[in-house]
Amino acid sequence: MHEAGITRTIIDTAVEAVEEEGGTRINQIDVTVGELTDFVDDALQFAFEAMKADTIASDAVLVISRLPARSRCVMPECTTEFEHGRFDIECPKCGNPFNELVQGRELRIDRIDFD
Amino acid sequence: MEIDLGKSILGRNEELARENRRLFDSAGVFVLDVLASPGAGKTSTILATIAALRDRYRIAVVEGDIASKVDAEKVRAHGIPAVQINTGGACHLESDMVRRAVDTLDLGELDLVILENVGNLVCPTEFDLGQHARVMILSVPEGHDKPYKYPNIFQIAEVVILNKVDTMPMFDFDEADFRDVMRRLNPAAPIFPMAATKGEGVEKWATWLAARIEGVRAR
């Protein structure tokens, strides 16, 4: 839905970081997207293609890695960490449904390759 | 060459949200973010909450809408301060908008600030505003299967209101199924059935909210 705004931020942040290093051309931007966010890869790519023109990222590729959701069981005698989808988030070991999310909602720029 | 950035893309908003939360905490003001589809009953629930709590707490409302100020006017008609944010096309509130709005209020004279987010079940989940709690309102006519379609918003909410329960006879809303999927998505969230415009079920919700307000005031 707001992939356009997010993509703008990705490009602006990358351009700023690279220019600070004296770079003039961005080749690749690696981002990580958690499975529990509502960001869709295709929509991000589409927005990236549209917005990168006329910037030093005009020839860059956007590489998206997705991180699965992980939670930790809050029962002190258990504390199992496990991967899960959006539904049925209960501890596979003890069945406790109250867990603490440790991964899955991130949206992060990891690496920028530039000249 | 390479830069290892490791930077959250929502970082700026998250920073401002933390600042907002510090500001609210130090003023002892509880901030509630209200999420729902357009027309689910956000404004009606806010008015019912005001009616239930205005004798005990000093309340103000921040209205987020893409355009217009009709919701803020509805709140002001009840003698409650309301600030209208027109997001100018943005489909969700962000922390800087909330900050500009609350800066026009006297936080020292308030106990509760209610934020009516833009009617949208997708974007608001990604934007922390510095609120203390988020309430998700589902209305009966929208159907009991909404959480299957928009799981994220039902997952990040701390509490859920099932509104327009007076219309149950007109719709095939399966409350047992709704509660079942909520147990799977977000078992810690209490669910309060309500008919906001009829004042039905408001008491229990107001009791829950009052306990949370006391928690922030006690700090």
Ligand SMILES: Nc1nc2c(ncn2[C@@H]2O[C@H](COP(=O)(O)OP(=O)(O)OP(=O)(O)O)[C@@H](O)[C@H]2O)c(=O)[nH]1
């Ligand atoms: N029958 C019934 N109607 C309700 C109830 N709550 C709200 N409504 C009606 O639903 C319509 C929308 O209510 P609002 O409170 O304006 O909804 P909203 O979510 O603030 O709407 P937007 O701000 O436009 O997104 C109005 O016509 C209300 O009178 C309820 O409990 N029962």
Ligand SMILES: [Mg+2]
């Ligand atoms: Mg409204």
Ligand SMILES: [Zn+2]
């Ligand atoms: Zn366990």
Ligand SMILES: [Zn+2]
């Ligand atoms: Zn949005």
